Amino acid sequence: MLKIAVIGAGRIGRIHAHNIAAHAGATVAGIVDPDTAAAERLAAECAAPVISLDQAFAAEAVLIGSPTPTHADYIERAAAAGQAVFCEKPIHLSAERVRTCLETVRRAGIPLMIGFNRRFDPSFKAVRDRMAAGEIGKPELVLISSRDPGPPPIAYVKVSGGLFRDMTIHDFDMARYLVGDIVEVQAFGGNLVDPAIRDAGDIDTAMVTMRAANGAMVHINNSRRCAYGYDQRIEAFGEHGMLQAGNRMATTVEASGGKQTGAKDVVLNFFIQRYQEAYAAEVEHFVACVREKAPPIAGFAEGLEALRLADAALESLRTGQIVRVHKG
Amino acid sequence: MLKIAVIGAGRIGRIHAHNIAAHAGATVAGIVDPDTAAAERLAAECAAPVISLDQAFAAEAVLIGSPTPTHADYIERAAAAGQAVFCEKPIHLSAERVRTCLETVRRAGIPLMIGFNRRFDPSFKAVRDRMAAGEIGKPELVLISSRDPGPPPIAYVKVSGGLFRDMTIHDFDMARYLVGDIVEVQAFGGNLVDPAIRDAGDIDTAMVTMRAANGAMVHINNSRRCAYGYDQRIEAFGEHGMLQAGNRMATTVEASGGKQTGAKDVVLNFFIQRYQEAYAAEVEHFVACVREKAPPIAGFAEGLEALRLADAALESLRTGQIVRVHKG
């Protein structure tokens, strides 16, 4: 049994703690959260104790689900303790800080996994696996549509690092998951959803185009608001055909009436529902990697590279030019 | 050029006349209709003369699109004249009369095709052809859904021969098209759409179950009213899988919004639109059969057998029992 301390009893910490508790080969070593009520509630649900940060860093492994600014520091504490780490994305909003953190992790040689949950979505994973098996031949065009049901609070927007680092970061990683390293990034941004987001210095709508080292072109589109739910789709086109992965609905019901036919439910809303299976698979992968001393498919490098693409997109937005990306 | 006289300038006569006029290997020999205005208009559209019945029966071939009670008589006149005949279904509402007519046709040896247009629908034909090619193995379950957008006028209901002979007749033929001869028929009927139809002595909703000689079971469902258009679908299930053919819409547009996703158009309404390609293919097949002296895929026997299934369904409705059908 891998004993994993969970830092953070918020939305994402809760998901992970429950998945650890339900895992046959893992157990929750304890819950840490400055909000003691939240910590106690989650601890009770997982039949685990509330513990201190010091105790967390004494466990076999640690899952970091606390706010972003703490991630790099906590990773370094875990590195010092020689723990296996599962850290939510992003590692830090500053690529510089991520790099110093990476140095520490490398020296310590600890296993570290970044929470790029979408890599574990059964549909997206199937697209990747079928691409890897050659089903569409060499990939040429990849389209990623990623639209949130509604914008986060402005207070969050202000500390989020911006759309590219906060939201598109998943799509940057998805692009790398599907076609590997990226060499060129070009970005369009706009404020079409809420003027308050512009006032907070961020964009709410974007299109990004990228070129992969293997020649494939990637398009990403984002919106901070989507009337029909949490829209998460990918399309990969290559010499021999196309693979598409679409949305999930609560039911398979289709309605036909006097005005239309085949109308389906709105899509699952929000990430907790959409990526429920992905979150469970993610914990399973982490436990397996630790047990088998295997590198996770989303490690530190993935966290760094996705952040560098976000930074490249920001630079492109500022300059109107294609930004060349050289490997990390 | 096959010169085909067209008897009947109503809705169905018009379709056929236009398809003949557009056919590279056929031409409209003339139009006959007691409604001279209709005959003249259609004749003008097809660059053909208005002709008399006698002239029609002197042409190379004749297309009979006049009211049902005239069909058998006109077929016999064509037989006497040695003409090739394309006759709209049904041949006659009385199986007895159909049989005497068949005798005449057989003695005359004329080519005769019955207007079972659905056999020429590209989707239904593809299902049949793929079944014939073995794609689903031996067929086991066949489902035919056939629902009209709205009931015909009561005056028509009264002379129609009833739902089974007027509407289900197409589905009986479709069953035979897909799985061959039928040996057992069982029918449920009801009046769920319009009490006036019951008052006229007919049903407006039905489910029919049949067993084919090859063992396959067939389900048909009918309604005289369908809120979302002219619903025409088939599903064939066998050892190796399933083939389904669905409806056509005016566009491929799918709409997603706050209440639903992927909502499509209502289905094409009515048979003129839905079976537009089938009507053209039907005329093409007729011309090809006459030219190549080949038997049409929907000949006199198909007309007779479909009628016998309708009669069996009526008997089942009356007795509550399965009716055995022996080949015509």
Next chain:
Amino acid sequence: MLKIAVIGAGRIGRIHAHNIAAHAGATVAGIVDPDTAAAERLAAECAAPVISLDQAFAAEAVLIGSPTPTHADYIERAAAAGQAVFCEKPIHLSAERVRTCLETVRRAGIPLMIGFNRRFDPSFKAVRDRMAAGEIGKPELVLISSRDPGPPPIAYVKVSGGLFRDMTIHDFDMARYLVGDIVEVQAFGGNLVDPAIRDAGDIDTAMVTMRAANGAMVHINNSRRCAYGYDQRIEAFGEHGMLQAGNRMATTVEASGGKQTGAKDVVLNFFIQRYQEAYAAEVEHFVACVREKAPPIAGFAEGLEALRLADAALESLRTGQIVRVHKG
């Protein structure tokens, strides 16, 4: 916390035990199974003790997931103990035995729920709820397709009570769930899948037609073998439109290539996967009903009525006639 003893550590007992263990308001009082290894394994997974039958009937509630022949006896023991009971379908293969059991249950006044899991499938439930809300108006045509991926072992077939009581029983209940009481039943059966099933005295393929008291007609089709998985679909058609609920696949991936487009995964196989959410919802409903002293939506009457429809279908198969059904 409702303490529920689980009788049976087989496939279905395991599902229920895990769902009880995961339920915030319930706990597994203990596991009973003559196969002690199975009982111990499941008990360990649920952090519950292995208990005796006597202990099981001393718990607050009991879940009966043992073989069918034991169901009625165990229900009566639970009735004597005044326990709440969740019993897997069917109660017994003999309607007579079911009736005597029902008497005992009524006298004891215990809450009893029958495991008609499909009533809890989110998609089927949504169809029912939307019908109840009037979305399609008065229901007129209902189609239920229910096909197993492959036939059970012949040994099971021999004691199963036959296709209608073992497999179609779910569809009979689904029909009642959607359109209420049934008044007429007509059945076609055949042996198209495996001659060994015929040799065992059973059919493997069927079509059943029924009329509901409200006038709606219902079609059911069954096969004991389905190449593309566990096919479970319903279609409800009424004055204002149609609601359809379809299959679930492991992923949403659609593949397009040189020979076809939009090819999806095979459907989830088998009931454990397909009805995973339904099983959890079922336990949730049971716990809620016991807590709130409310009648379950699938009680003893539902078990009896479904069995009576199965018996009517068997009689129709024997006589070739429509069988009238009068309420229980």
Next chain:
Amino acid sequence: MLKIAVIGAGRIGRIHAHNIAAHAGATVAGIVDPDTAAAERLAAECAAPVISLDQAFAAEAVLIGSPTPTHADYIERAAAAGQAVFCEKPIHLSAERVRTCLETVRRAGIPLMIGFNRRFDPSFKAVRDRMAAGEIGKPELVLISSRDPGPPPIAYVKVSGGLFRDMTIHDFDMARYLVGDIVEVQAFGGNLVDPAIRDAGDIDTAMVTMRAANGAMVHINNSRRCAYGYDQRIEAFGEHGMLQAGNRMATTVEASGGKQTGAKDVVLNFFIQRYQEAYAAEVEHFVACVREKAPPIAGFAEGLEALRLADAALESLRTGQIVRVHKG
């Protein structure tokens, strides 16, 4: 009857001539083509004479379906003759030449329609009309996927003006059709299909991103080769939802078997099939505009603006920068 001379008896001339011949309010004044055999065959099919160029420019209206380099000259001859003109796209590969031609047309005041057939596709037109009716609110993200089944001959590539002017030109016009004037263009290009296309100085794969004056962002992706047919889709996303228009297949058949479910036909291949209804609607619109002296929805300005976007995309490809576009 509008008498329209048809210049060009090639693939596109044939479509238009047949649609004119089938039109109730128009007739083919004659066919011109240096390939006299082709001209004679088409003339016979349309019951029209073979005529000279001089005779063509003496007709009421002229349809120019000859090779691109002749378009501007022929338009000017038609302008001198005061004829109504339907000219296939593009007007000319040089924006400069297009502008001088436009001057001539403006001075002459003749009605001129450009063959942007996709504006007449029922599905694309429905998306536009429903957007115009406010169904999705202000448009924010538009995705246009446009992939040819296979590359044209290299000889054609060399004189085509390049991918953007030859193929993407339709997508540039579609973007303007959906969201109006474009103010920014950014392009990625590559050679992923055939090295011979690169050797001919052209690209075969592209992604273009644009910003419209109304703020909407538009993505276009192109490939000169598509394994599953002629892929032509659009997606428009706005505040209130999304409208998508997809491909058409020859049938509605869906196949399910041991490896997959719901597999559809490959998509219609090629533009003659895919845009069959659009071509007919286009001729209808032209005849109606001439008759009612109304401006066509695809006039000279549309031809010019699409070409300017193609030129902007080429410039962006060269510079790696966003190119600002000011109205023509």
